Amino acid sequence: MHAMTYALEGLGTAPIPPAVQHRPDLAVKAAPPVRAGESPDAQLKLDGVSLSFGGVTALDNVDLAVSRGEIRAIIGPNGAGKSSLINVISGVYRPDRGRVLIGGDSYAQVPTDRLARLGIVRTFQNLALFKGLSVLDNVVAGRAYTVRSTFLGQIARIGTARREEADARERARRILAFLNLEDVADRLAGTLPYGLQKRVELARALVAEPDVLLLDEPMAGMTATEKKEMAGFVRATRGAHGTTVVLIEHDIGVVMELSDRIAVLDYGRKIADGTPEEVRTDQKVIDAYLGVVPENEDGAGI
Numbered sequence: 535m536h537a538m539t540y541a542l543e544g545l546g547t548a549p550i551p552p553a554v555q556h557r558p559d560l561a562v563k564a565a566p567p568v569r570a571g572e573s574p575d576a577q578l579k580l581d582g583v584s585l586s587f588g589g590v591t592a593l594d595n596v597d598l599a600v601s602r603g604e605i606r607a608i609i610g611p612n613g614a615g616k617s618s619l620i621n622v623i624s625g626v627y628r629p630d631r632g633r634v635l636i637g638g639d640s641y642a643q644v645p646t647d648r649l650a651r652l653g654i655v656r657t658f659q660n661l662a663l664f665k666g667l668s669v670l671d672n673v674v675a676g677r678a679y680t681v682r683s684t685f686l687g688q689i690a691r692i693g694t695a696r697r698e699e700a701d702a703r704e705r706a707r708r709i710l711a712f713l714n715l716e717d718v719a720d721r722l723a724g725t726l727p728y729g730l731q732k733r734v735e736l737a738r739a740l741v742a743e744p745d746v747l748l749l750d751e752p753m754a755g756m757t758a759t760e761k762k763e764m765a766g767f768v769r770a771t772r773g774a775h776g777t778t779v780v781l782i783e784h785d786i787g788v789v790m791e792l793s794d795r796i797a798v799l800d801y802g803r804k805i806a807d808g809t810p811e812e813v814r815t816d817q818k819v820i821d822a823y824l825g826v827v828p829e830n831e832d833g834a835g836i
């Protein structure tokens with residue numbers, strides 16, 4: 535059997551048990567209907583996006599349409615352009631050509647300072663928690679981008695600011711319960727095992743109640759068990775809140791199990807886009823991964 539076919543099939547078959555039960559009582563807002571798959575009303579779109587760094591083409595005329603409520607993975611070999619694509623969506627980079635459409639609005643460069651208000655929140659590949667703050671305070675901090683009071687406004691409207699603070703803590707506690715993190719709410723974030731810290735990052739992103747959640751390698755460095763738990767929480771998030779999820783992830787097995795659709799990049803070009811089954815059997819995808827050492831379930835090369 536072809537090396538990559540084997541890798542894709544072998545890693546893609548293990549079912550991921552749901553890590554959490556659906557808890558409607560913990561939902562922070564009503565879930566819109568989930569419509570996975572092609573949809574004319576894409577919530578997020580890239581239209582002919584190209585980006586280069588000097589002579590290096592990172593993205594080459596990439597189109598992408600992400601439907602409301604779908605879990606969409608972006609995969610590809612190292613250097614394929616995955617991070618560049620997330621950075622274009624989150625406004626870190628301005629593409630040389632093309633547009634990003636969020637809801638009905640089109641941007642030459644997405645305004646990073648208004649990202650949360652546009653309904654988009656991202657996590658980062660490397661942990662970016664305040665290690666000396668409690669888990670609860672870290673999650674409350676995730677609300678900071680969405681509250682209305684500015685610093686001066688807070689002085690002028692101390693009452694409003696206090697209400698917003700109380701509201702943020704209440705929402706943070708609900709999210710912690712949703713992600714089974716209640717028991718560690720008062721622990722210093724830096725003292726938690728790595729897998730739990732990654733889950734706290736997810737909590738901090740969710741407290742902003744994003745319409746679109748961008749996850750940059752949410753399972754990097756995790757054990758197989760932690761990956762399965764995280765996949766369960768991502769799925770539960772979509773189930774409870776109707777959140778659209780766009781994720782970059784290197785573990786093909788997890789991606790195949792978790793995603794509704796997968797876009798595959800290679801040398802900056804989108805070479806495939808479809809269901810896990812379509813992508814798994816796509817010859818261009820198999821060829822792109824030729825010679826790449828697949829990761830085993832613990833993230834190490836095999």
Ligand SMILES: Nc1ncnc2c1ncn2[C@@H]1O[C@H](COP(=O)(O)OP(=O)(O)OP(=O)(O)O)[C@@H](O)[C@H]1O
Pocket residue numbers: 587590591592610611612613614615616617618619
């Ligand atoms: N800031 C930068 N300056 C110069 N070149 C860059 C920069 N960012 C990315 N590149 C180049 O653009 C191409 C795409 O990189 P990108 O990081 O988007 O790929 P990737 O698929 O995320 O890779 P990986 O899986 O290794 O993280 C690569 O050739 C990379 O070297």
